Amino acid sequence: MSFPLISIAVYNSVVFGVFSCTQRFICQHRYGKPNHPPALIDLTLASMATGAFSVGIGCPVDLVKIRLQMQTQTFLTANLETKYRATGVSVQTAYRGPVHCVATILQQEGLAGLYRGSTAxxxxxxxxxxxxxxxxxxxxxxxxxxECLSPTPFSAWMAGGIAGIISWGTATPMDVVKSRLQADGVSLNKYKGVIDCICQSYHCEGLKVFFRGLTVNTVRGFPVCAATFLGYELSLKALRKKA
Structure with a gap:
């Protein structure tokens, strides 16, 4: 839990910062004023830029989180799995913590290893x-x-929660693929890429596999994103008062 708790603040600050700056840049270029109300195309371009930029930070963070979470179960290498199960010998976990996890991935797979699942x-x-x-x-x-110039706390909370449900609900299929690719490679390399992961997952478990965790994602999406946007709007108001 320590690694996600520490990294989520940095990740969200970058995401919201990139979106806000990109939106202001687009409005300045199109309308001559950075504070001009953005049109749908402006929001779309800023959101797409944010999504592309977020992969650079989010992919290593998610990879380390998933690799560490996988160690809640006994880690067994592919070649020795049967032997250890038969003899009852316990196997130590692969990673001692987030720093050791990053160092191990860099040593074994190089920098590209930290971006496993980046396409997904x-x-x-x-x-x-x-x-x-x-x-x-x-x-x-x-x-x-x-009469309000900016969203009220209730507006930010409610709109953030609704946005979280929509976003996470539609992102679940590709999130499943991304998580499987990032979990791959600990004991063996099962998937060759995004398309291969989709094909193998569908062949083995059917279409329902891509909606695994949908309920959890949508239920979690409301409170998490509601709190995120509320904190963002309240922070902006506090900073504007100090300025």
Whole structure:
């Protein structure tokens, strides 16, 4: 839990920072004012840029998190699995912590190893962030009273929760593929790439495999994203008052 807790603050600050700066840049270029209300195309371009940029940070973070979480079960190498099960000999976990996990991956697989599953994550995050920031923007404007210049705490909370449900609900299939690719390679390399992972998963478990965890993602998406957007809007208001 320590690694996700530490990394999530940095990751979210980068994501929101890239989206905000990109949106302001687009509005400045198109309308001459960075604070001009963005059109749908402006939000789409900013969201796509954010999704593409987020892979650079998010992919190694997710990889380390998944590799460490996999150690809740006994780690067995592919070649010695049967032998150890037969003799009852316990096997030590592969990683002692996040730093050791990163060092081991770099040593065994190189820098490319930290970006295992990056293609799947790109295919998840580019449309995923479009369905994250765009619904939030329109819903928050819709439920915010006209006399308010910025979203109220309730508007930010509700719009963020709705955006989280939409985003995570639609991103689940590619998230499954991404997680399988990142979990692959600990004991053996089962998948050759995104297409191979999709084909093998569908052949072995059917179409339902791509919706595994859908309920958890959508239920989790509301409170997590509601709190994220609420914290973002309240932070902006506090910083503006100090400025």
């Amino acid at each position: 994550m790109f295919l998840r995050d580019v449309p995923g962030y479009c369905l994250y920031f765009i619904p939030y923007t329109f819903v928050s404007v819709w439920i915010t009273p006209e």
